[in-house]
Amino acid sequence: MDSSDINSDRPLGRDDLTGTDTPESQVPAQRGPAPSEAGGSDNGAGGAGDPAAAEANEPPQEERYWKAGRLEPMPIRTLPKAPPSIHLLGPTVFLVALGVGMGESYMWPRLVLIFGPEIRWLFLIGVSLQAVVMLEMSRYAMATGESIFFGAARVFKPLMWFFFVTAMLVYIWPGHLSAGASAFERVSGIPWQATAVAGMLLVGVVFTLAKVIYNLLENVLSILIGVLVVGTSVVAALVGNLADLSSTITGMFAFGYMPEEAMSPAWFPVIVGSIAFAGPSGMQQMWYTLHLRDKGAGMGTHIPRIRGLRHADEQETMPTRGFMFDTSNSDEMAKWKGWRRWVTFDAFVLFWGITMLVTISFTVLAQASARFDPNVANVIRGGDRDAALDAMAASFTAAGSPIFGTVFFLFISLIGLNATLGLFDSFSRGQADMTYYFIPGAKRFSMSKLYAFFLWGVIGFGIAILLFGPADGPAGILDTLAFLSTFAMGAYCVTLLLVNNLMLPKPVRPGILSNLIIAFAAVFYLGMLFYSLFAFGVVVS
Structure with missing residues (x-):
C-alpha cells in the first residue's frame, strides 16, 4: 500500500477515495449504505439526522473509499447533523460512572488527610489530562464509527492484542463491587459476599433482558450519578465549612507542592496510582469510543447497536469496517465541527465538571x-486502609445524626454499583468488538452474543473468586495488575497519537496543541510509573 494513502495532506477527493483493491469496489454504485451497513433505526445521538434518507435523494455515484493502514478501506458515507452542543445525557455518563470511584472517594481523601489539600494540584493535572484524552479518543470514533481498538489494529495488530490481553488481566477481578458490598454490609449486616454475588447476577440478568443495552445504561447511570452528585454535595455542606471549601479549591493550584514524605517508597507509588485514578483509569477511556458508537455519535450512526442476549437475533448485521465522510465537502466539515463542539461540552462540562464536583465534596469531608478525629492521619500511616472511610463516616455522624454515617456508606455502595455497571458493560463491549473483527470465525456469532459471552464470563469468574478465592485476586499479582492498568494509560496515549495522525485524513487530524498534551500525558504516566519501579522497586499501590 502506498503510504500516501495514509499521509496525504489533501482533503479527501474522488481520486483519493476510489478503491480498486477490494471486492466491494466492484459492486454497482449505491444510493446509500447497504441494509447491513445502515445500522438500526433506534440509533443516533439526539438530534442527529437520517443519513440513509438523505442519501436516497442523491443521484447514483461511484463508490468511494478512504484507505487507512492495511485493513479494509472505509466507504464514504454522509455525516449526520450534530445535535445541540449543550445537553445533559450522553456517553460521558459512562466515564463519570467509571471515573467517580475509589480514586475520588477513597484514594484522594486519604492523601488529603496525610499531606493536606495542597496535594490536589496533582489531581487537577490528572483529571484535566483525561478530559483531553477523552476528546482525542472521540476524534477517531466519531470520524469513522470504529473503536480505538480497530484503529490500533490498522496501525499494528499486536498493539490491539496488547489491550485485549491487558483487559483480561486487569478487569476480571470484582474489586469495585466488593468495596461497595463491604460498605453496604456495615449498614445492613448482610455479608458482603452475598450482596456482591447477588449484585453481579442482577447486572447479568438486566443486561441480558435489555433490548438495547446502551439506552438502559445511559438512563440508569444518569439517575445514579445525579443522586451521588447532589447527595455528596448536600452532606459536604452539612459537615464541612467555608474554610474547608476554600482550602480544597486553592489546594488545586498549589503547583509543585510535594512534601518530603510524599517522595518516600511508602507514598510515592500511592500518589502515582491516585493520579492514574483521577477520573477513569486503565482502558476505560478506550471503551468510551464504543459508547460513542452506540450513541450514534458522528459516523457511529451507521453502525448497529449491541442488544441484550434475549434480543440478540434482532440485531442488524455489523459492517466489516467503519466509514469515512468526505472531508473535501464544506458542508460535511461544518457538521464535523458541530460534533466536535458536542463532545467538547461532554469533556469539559459534564466529565471534568462532575468529576471535580464530587471530588471537592469528598475532600471537604x-x-x-480530620477535625473530628485528629489522629486519623497517624492511623492511616500505620497501615489501616479503611481509616479514611471510617473517619469520614464518623464526621457524618458527628454532624448531627447517626443516620448520616449510614448515608455515607450508602454513597460508597452506590459508587461500587456505578463502577460495576460501567465496567461489566465496557469490558464485555471492548472484548466483543476485538473478537468479532479480528478472531477468525467469530463473525458467525453476532456482536450481541459475543457481548453476552464475555459478560457472563466475567460474572462467573467474579462469583468464583468471591466464593472460593481471594476477593481482590491473588495477592502475588496485584502489583502487576496495578502496573498494567497504569501502563495501559501511557500506552493508549501513544496509540492515540499514532491512530489520529496516521489513520485519519488531514482535515480531521488533531492540532499541534492536542498532540503535545497527549504526548505529555504519555511521558507523565509512563515516566512516573517507571520512576516508582526503578527508584523504589515498587509499582502502583
Missing part, C-alpha cells in the same frame, strides 16, 4: 473528618 476528609478535612472535616
